[in-house]
Amino acid sequence: MNHQSYYTSVKRILIIVLVLNIGVALAKIIYGYWTNSLSIISDGFHSLFDGTSNVIGIIGITIASRPPDKIHTYGHEKFETFASLGIAFLLFITCFEILQSAVGRFYHPEIPDITILSFLIMGITLIINLVVSWYENREGEKLKSTILVADARHTRSDVYVSIAVILGFIAIQMGFSIVDPIIAVIIAVLIAKMGIQIIKSSSSILLDTAPLDEETIRSIVNKVPEVKECHRIRSRGPPSHIFVDLHVTLESSSSLSKAHEVAHIVEDKLKSSIPEIEDVVVHVEGESDNF
Numbered sequence: 001m002n003h004q005s006y007y008t009s010v011k012r013i014l015i016i017v018l019v020l021n022i023g024v025a026l027a028k029i030i031y032g033y034w035t036n037s038l039s040i041i042s043d044g045f046h047s048l049f050d051g052t053s054n055v056i057g058i059i060g061i062t063i064a065s066r067p068p069d070k071i072h073t074y075g076h077e078k079f080e081t082f083a084s085l086g087i088a089f090l091l092f093i094t095c096f097e098i099l100q101s102a103v104g105r106f107y108h109p110e111i112p113d114i115t116i117l118s119f120l121i122m123g124i125t126l127i128i129n130l131v132v133s134w135y136e137n138r139e140g141e142k143l144k145s146t147i148l149v150a151d152a153r154h155t156r157s158d159v160y161v162s163i164a165v166i167l168g169f170i171a172i173q174m175g176f177s178i179v180d181p182i183i184a185v186i187i188a189v190l191i192a193k194m195g196i197q198i199i200k201s202s203s204s205i206l207l208d209t210a211p212l213d214e215e216t217i218r219s220i221v222n223k224v225p226e227v228k229e230c231h232r233i234r235s236r237g238p239p240s241h242i243f244v245d246l247h248v249t250l251e252s253s254s255s256l257s258k259a260h261e262v263a264h265i266v267e268d269k270l271k272s273s274i275p276e277i278e279d280v281v282v283h284v285e286g287e288s289d290n291f
């Protein structure tokens, strides 16, 4: 997929998700004011805050899509990965909030004013969030976009929160108030795990973990008949924008222009076999050279 259409697709998905999030938030806030239910109003503002994750994603993607410039000569792709860390940070805030409110409810148990309609609202928004996180994750895996996968995890964390709230209410109403904080701790651990997963995968990209296996690259390059052998194979970058460099050995008698031509064939072959490859730098050497 080419550079610009990748960023256009990722951005479009993030905007769709943001619009859905704002829609869900407004539905809750309007319904909350209409029925004078404080808990639904505050839940609505919480959903509005969830849009922050999408906004971080949109900003990250906008910067990442910029062409290389004088100070970022390899391009800005890693801004997408860096922005994913911001989403992980939001997940940790969510964790803290869940635990904090569970402790509050434990010491001051209050039965919220639950009606059939408020259950219905929670149920509908829960289903919307489930569908959104499934869609976002599927597109993220397809596009190999770190920010979409991270944002999908964030959306899924909202699903967990809603489930925790519903189960907590049921537990409190049945008289088992101890179950509510236990559920909260389990949910907080699940969300913290998602945050750690995002930090792990993002930092591995930021720290230049090789996205491609050496053998994969070698087997493609060896298909070029003029190439005798290749070595010092390196790759780095996010899975959607990979940079490769390598040494290839040619017949010692090859002319400079032949060597240049082969270097371009190697580059094109790699790019067409693995579309995620953004750039290839080929160092050519003769068979009898020993350095």
Ligand SMILES: [Zn+2]
Residues within 6 Å of the ligand: 069, 071, 072, 076
């Ligand atoms: Zn720049």
Ligand SMILES: [Zn+2]
Residues within 6 Å of the ligand: 231, 232, 247, 285, 291
């Ligand atoms: Zn070499």
Ligand SMILES: [Zn+2]
Residues within 6 Å of the ligand: 260, 264
């Ligand atoms: Zn050239």
